[in-house]
Amino acid sequence: MEIKINGTKIILKVGDITEEDTQAVVNAANSTLMGGGGVDGAIHAKGGLSILEECKKIRKDIYPDGLPTGEAVITTGGNLKADYVIHTVGPICSGRFTEREEKLLYRAYYNSLKLAKEKGIKSISFPSISTGAYRCPVDKAAKTAFRALIDFIKNENYIEEIRFVLFTYDVYEIYKEAFNGI
Ligand code: ADP
Helix, strand or coil, rough: CEEEECCCCEEEEECHHHHHHEEEEEECHHHHHHHCCCCHHHHHHHHHHHHHHHHHHCCCCHCCCCCCCCCEEECCCCCCCEEEEEEECCCCCCCCHHHHHHHHHHHHHHHHHHHHHHHHEEEECCCCCCCCCCCCCHHHHHHHHHHHHHHHHHHHHCCCCEEEEEEEHHHHHHHHHHHHHH
């Protein structure tokens, strides 16, 4: 599915984010930035060790206590097709989605887009942040993702293409429904 908002193309698709050829892909990281499961594990496995080395340097130089939830940092893409990886940390929901989780997830998306703009990135792919190991409800997470994205497009109007790369058809359907409800 594909639509345009203020000149920005938004694409929803089923796929593996490590295969995307946008300039940047977003990693649903954890605050250690040292890798993990899900998207994080796949990006580090396919992207190679240089990404981990850059993450270690970010930890040492900027975030010795870890990347706070809702913030974003950038590394190169290593062996991925994407030139850059933007690492962000979504909230741990464990099934809950109160104002707190919503705000943090919104910030994770918004700050990733802001960082992309600062780096001159014009195309970016997102996974469904926080809906795997962190267990946020997919429908609410999807609505929050689109809200952040639309706010960013309206405020900044810069990025040409934003993809949501959903791992399963079920999650894709929920995102599609959330998007149509906007
Ligand atoms: P979090 O810890 O933020 O919840 P996860 O990586 O555990 O992140 O899961 C987030 C979403 O990404 C889930 O829907 C999961 O199925 C999906 N996912 C896992 N691997 C990939 C991948 N390689 N590409 C795209 N999505 C993926």
